[in-house]
Amino acid sequence: MAYFDDLSPHTYLPHARDWGRTVLSVGWLDASHEHRTGPTPEDFRSALLRQCTKEKYRVAQTRGFHRCNLPPCDKSEFWPPITVATAKGEIPLGSAEIRVEAKDGVVFAAPNLIYHYVIEHGYQPPDDFVEALCR
Ligand SMILES: [Zn+2]
Numbered sequence: 001m002a003y004f005d006d007l008s009p010h011t012y013l014p015h016a017r018d019w020g021r022t023v024l025s026v027g028w029l030d031a032s033h034e035h036r037t038g039p040t041p042e043d044f045r046s047a048l049l050r051q052c053t054k055e056k057y058r059v060a061q062t063r064g065f066h067r068c069n070l071p072p073c074d075k076s077e078f079w080p081p082i083t084v085a086t087a088k089g090e091i092p093l094g095s096a097e098i099r100v101e102a103k104d105g106v107v108f109a110a111p112n113l114i115y116h117y118v119i120e121h122g123y124q125p126p127d128d129f130v131e132a133l134c135r
Helices: 042-053 114-121 127-134
Strands: 023-025 083-086 089-092 097-101 107-111
Touching (some): 042 083, 042 114, 083 114, 107 127
């Protein structure tokens, strides 16, 4: 998967809905770059889960699955993809992006694998992103 600094302009797989908006990257992590870790609020985590697993929120769907390369996941097999358990069954992560709009109109673009990063790797996204999902 491509790596982008948090809050850098998002240029990966632009989506039609993004036209004319400021779109910033969040959660494009890679083992070769540092990322912020720390606690995240419970309501943020549940909002993020909804966002990452509901069909209507997913954009820029790709055919393949990106895998997590952060340790210890880097040693896992390419298949099966990382999944998350929901009421509707196992949902695969890593083949789509989500968009989250902040109140100032800025749009955040994240891989839906971000849920895995937060839950399994303690990734702490930028405060503006956390706030945008919690409001
Ligand atoms: Zn991982």
